[in-house]
Each structure stands twice: as structure tokens, then as C-alpha cells.
Amino acid sequence: MPKRAHLAVKLAKQATQDVLADRLRETCGTGKGKGKSVEVQLRDQAARLDIFTLKGLSASLRDWIWTLFEQNMRTLYEHSAEGYDPAEKRQELFHPDSRFLVLYSPTSADKPIGYCIFRFDTEETASDDDDELYDVAYCYEMQVDPAGQRQGAGRVLMEALERIAKAWKMDKTMLTVFKANRDAILFYERLGYTEDEVDPGNFGLDDAVDYWIMSKTVS
Numbered sequence: 207m208p209k210r211a212h213l214a215v216k217l218a219k220q221a222t223q224d225v226l227a228d229r230l231r232e233t234c235g236t237g238k239g240k241g242k243s244v245e246v247q248l249r250d251q252a253a254r255l256d257i258f259t260l261k262g263l264s265a266s267l268r269d270w271i272w273t274l275f276e277q278n279m280r281t282l283y284e285h286s287a288e289g290y291d292p293a294e295k296r297q298e299l300f301h302p303d304s305r306f307l308v309l310y311s312p313t314s315a316d317k318p319i320g321y322c323i324f325r326f327d328t329e330e331t332a333s334d335d336d337d338e339l340y341d342v343a344y345c346y347e348m349q350v351d352p353a354g355q356r357q358g359a360g361r362v363l364m365e366a367l368e369r370i371a372k373a374w375k376m377d378k379t380m381l382t383v384f385k386a387n388r389d390a391i392l393f394y395e396r397l398g399y400t401e402d403e404v405d406p407g408n409f410g411l412d413d414a415v416d417y418w419i420m421s422k423t424v425s
């Protein structure tokens with residue numbers, strides 16, 4: 207892999223939420239929407255997907271994101287090797303580099319039903335060369351309201367993330383998932399995610415960790 211200045215990550219991080227949405231609109235079916243909003247297809251209905259930087263996120267959306275995270279994930283974290291530290295998790299989710307994709311109900315346009323939190327970043331490769339890095343869109347969180355699961359929302363959010371990764375010339379999309387979260391693993395596998403080359407399992411450490419690192423090359 208050639209050594210690069212990782213200009214793509216630098217530029218992607220600088221993009222405003224409206225610029226991120228513009229680029230997504232260019233690659234999304236209908237091309238409709240304006241400002242931070244992009245019209246997407248959820249199954250056979252039009253739905254709104256908003257993109258936010260941390261500064262653009264309202265207090266009420268922040269609360270909703272946190273509440274849904276706790277509802278879906280608290281028990282898994284409490285049973286995980288690293289345990290659950292809400293303060294640390296809040297800092298991670300609402301980090302200045304976080305970008306938020308929020309999907310709204312097709313039938314009730316002001317009702318958010320799911321979100322993806324990601325960051326543009328560089329990630330290590332499995333190579334011995336410390337200078338070799340991938341440019342990635344790293345999915346930190348992917349949550350759908352329990353009432354809206356298995357209805358295509360997760361797919362729409364991940365596909366939006368993958369389109370964004372492509373538009374900003376990233377190498378791949380990546381994520382970490384608890385091995386105990388079988389449903390999420392099946393979901394990611396269904397979308398084409400496989401074990402990443404830096405997953406501890408590739409270094410004989412599969413039994414030492416309770417998570418998997420998965421990725422998908424941008425095509």
C-alpha cells in the first residue's frame with residue numbers, strides 16, 4: 207500500500223454537515239433534500255436522513271441518542287470484559303470528531319428511528335510497517351429503536367455510511383462488535399462485513415477478547 211499524507215481524512219474531517227449531506231445527496235437515489243437532510247428510500251417509502259456534526263446536534267437529539275444507546279446496549283456492556291463506564295461512553299459518543307446519521311420514520315417525519323455515529327480516521331494495518339495506515343469511516347455506534355428493528359433502517363444507515371466513505375475516498379468502513387451480540391453480527395455479515403485484518407483473532411488472540419473488528423472495503 208502506498209504511503210500517503212492522508213489528505214482525504216483531513217478534508218473529510220473538515221467538512222461541514224451540509225457539505226457531508228451534499229456529497230451524500232449526489233450518490234443517493236432521489237438526490238432530494240437540502241441542507242443537512244437527504245431523502246433516502248426505506249424499503250419502498252421516502253424517509254429523511256440528517257447528518258450532524260457535534261455542534262449541529264440539538265440537546266433533544268443528544269438525549270434521544272443516549273437513551274436509545276442505554277436501552278439497547280447497557281446490559282451487553284455490563285457483561286463485557288471492559289465493563290460499563292457511562293461517563294467514558296458519553297465522551298466517546300459525543301466526541302468532537304463524531305458525525306451523526308439520524309434516520310426518521312417515513313410515516314412520522316419528526317420521529318427519529320435509528321442512528322449511526324462514525325468518525326473519519328486512519329487505522330493501522332496488519333503489516334509490520336508502522337507507517338502504513340488505512341483511511342476509514344469507523345462506525346462507533348449503530349442503533350435502531352427496538353420498535354423499528356428488522357424493517358430495513360439499519361441497512362439504510364450502513365449504506366449511507368458506505369456511500370459517505372466512498373465519496374470521501376476512504377479505503378474501508380470498520381466497526382467493533384461484541385461477540386455476544388449475535389444479532390448484530392448476523393446483520394453486519396448480511397451487509398458483507400468480514401473480520402478485519404487487525405482483528406486480534408488474526409494474531410492468535412481470539413480467546414483473549416470478547417469483541418470482533420469487522421470491515422468492508424469501499425468498492
Ligand SMILES: CC(C)(COP(=O)(O)OP(=O)(O)OC[C@H]1O[C@@H](n2cnc3c(N)ncnc32)[C@H](O)[C@@H]1OP(=O)(O)O)[C@@H](O)C(=O)NCCC(=O)NCCS
Nearest residue numbers: 278348349350355356357358359360361389390392393396
Ligand atoms: C443490529 C441493528 C442495528 C440492525 O438494524 P435493523 O434495522 O434491525 O436491520 P435491517 O432490518 O436493516 O436488516 C438488514 C439486513 O440484515 C438482516 N438482519 C438483521 N438482523 C438480523 C438477525 N438478527 N439475524 C439475521 N439477519 C438479520 C436482515 O434480514 C436484513 O437482510 P435483508 O435486507 O437482506 O432482508 C438493530 O437490530 C439494532 O439496533 N440492534 C440493537 C443494537 C445493536 O446491537 N447495535 C449494534 C452494535 S455493534
